[in-house]
Amino acid sequence: MKIFCSKDSLLSGVNAVQRAVSSKNTLPVLSGILISAEQQCLRFAATDLELGIRCEVPAQIEEEGVIVVPAKLFAEVVRKLPDTTITIKEQDGSITIYYYQSEITLRGYDPEEYPLLPDLIDPVSFNVPTVIFKNMIRQTIFSCAVEENRPVFNGTLLQIEGSNLRLVATDTHRLAYSISEIDNPEDANFSGIIPAKTLSEIYRLLRDEDEYLAISFNKSQIVFQFGLIFLVSRLIEGMFPNYKQVIPQTCETKINLSVRNFLEAVERASLLSHDKSGSNIIRIKVESAQLRIDQTTELGKISEQMEISMQGKDVMIAFNAKFLIDALKVIDSEQIIFELSGPYSPGVMRPLDNPNYLYLVLPVRMS
Structure with missing residues (x-):
């Protein structure tokens, strides 16, 4: 050579x-x-x-x-x-x-x-606009589990049904869901769990000048091609949980929130939320068109108040602050609807102007 x-x-x-x-x-x-x-x-x-x-x-x-x-x-x-x-x-x-x-x-x-990278035999293929797929990764991948004791939660479920492309990720404490419309002229159908590491690499390597990402797959592997990059990954074996069953269809309290204001309030409150056990829990109280976050620990005390528009019942609920912050940072909309149904039911965030994304987070039970 x-x-x-x-x-x-x-x-x-x-x-x-x-x-x-x-x-x-x-x-x-x-x-x-x-x-x-x-x-x-x-x-x-x-x-x-x-x-x-x-x-x-x-x-x-x-x-x-x-x-x-x-x-x-x-x-x-x-x-x-x-x-x-x-x-x-x-x-x-x-x-x-x-x-x-x-x-x-x-x-x-x-x-x-050296083992050669495999080329798929008789793969099914389709194209996705790069901008759309990168954003879908960004808005879901953070919900994958880090611990490796249950592999199906270490990846993101990718589903193709007709003209719908879905990415779903969960670590059992939270769930992020994103859906987009794509051209699927061959009417390809696919459902597979892609390792989080694979999607992280795709997100890192995709460039704005790569207009389209070609995706090919079989039962055990998936291939992504863009620009001069060829990336092949195994799929995670196992059954992804039925995410549709855990998304509430109704709620008792519906709150309209500014994403930026809510994010900043949660971030400030989280500074005082770390206790000796290492938890990062904040308590939220919603009543009389006002959202309050009151936090008192050995580190100090903070009281955040936000004027909101709301429908339904007053509620007091606690969340892991990090789980709220992670989602609020990737929501591109200015406003969200935050749906709650009491202190023990999951909260659901939906961007006001984007029906194709939602984030579900379980509350923390407080004594």
């Missing part, structure tokens, strides 16, 4: 695939990045056997070839290179990087041992 390319090209390739590199190192070769030069194209690929990313960058190929380089070391070297044309040669399982009158040689791994 012998190639010529810019530092920026190398850096974009490394940055695109590096997070798919295995951190567990069950196979030493998986701690590397596969670099192949062929047909005037330089390809980078990495996988941890659950997520795989492939990326193409521009380069001048003088001799074709393939090598697996240690990901972390190679990335650090590339970031330290000067902004000039870089020459890379591969020989006897090592690569030498030439710049100005200097050179660095790195030992590589045998590319024959």
Whole structure:
């Protein structure tokens, strides 16, 4: 292998695939990045056997070839290179990087041992506008569970039914739901749980200039293609809970709130809500067209009051402040409807001007 390319090209390739590199190192070769030069194209690929990313960058190929380089070391070297044309040669399982009158040689791994990223057989495909899908990820992914004892909650449910595309995420304490209309000329149907890590990578890698994202899938894997990026992910096995059953169809109290004012009030109250147990609970009282957040802890005392418009009963309820803040930060509307049904029933936030999004959060039972 012998190639010529810019530092920026190398850096974009490394940055695109590096997070798919295995951190567990069950196979030493998986701690590397596969670099192949062929047909005037330089390809980078990495996988941890659950997520795989492939990326193409521009380069001048003088001799074709393939090598697996240690990901972390190679990335650090590339970031330290000067902004000039870089020459890379591969020989006897090592690569030498030439710049100005200097050179660095790195030992590589045998590319024959590196698992290839699979191409789906007879996949079903459809396209989604990038702007829509990025926003749907942003408004749902934070509700995925972090603990790994129940894998179905570590991902987001993606459903395609007719012209509807849905993303649903829950950690059992809260649930975020987003739906959009898409063109689905082949009438594809799909329901699968995508790991949160996969969607985080897609969100990171998608650029505004990528107008459309192509999604292909089969029963066990899903592929996302955009720009010069190819990303393949396994689907999480298991049954996602019936989210429709937990969304209340009626409510006893309906409140119209300013998103910004409510967010700022909750953030201020949460500063005093951390007690010795590490909880982050705030108490909300709604009565007489007023919302109050009163907080007293060993740290101090705060009383927040907001004028609101409301329908229905007065209510006193407690929530984990972080769960409210996470949702309020991703709601793009200026106003929300907050639906409540007493101190033990879930609260539901709906943007006033967007019927295609909702956020459900369970209250905290107070003694």
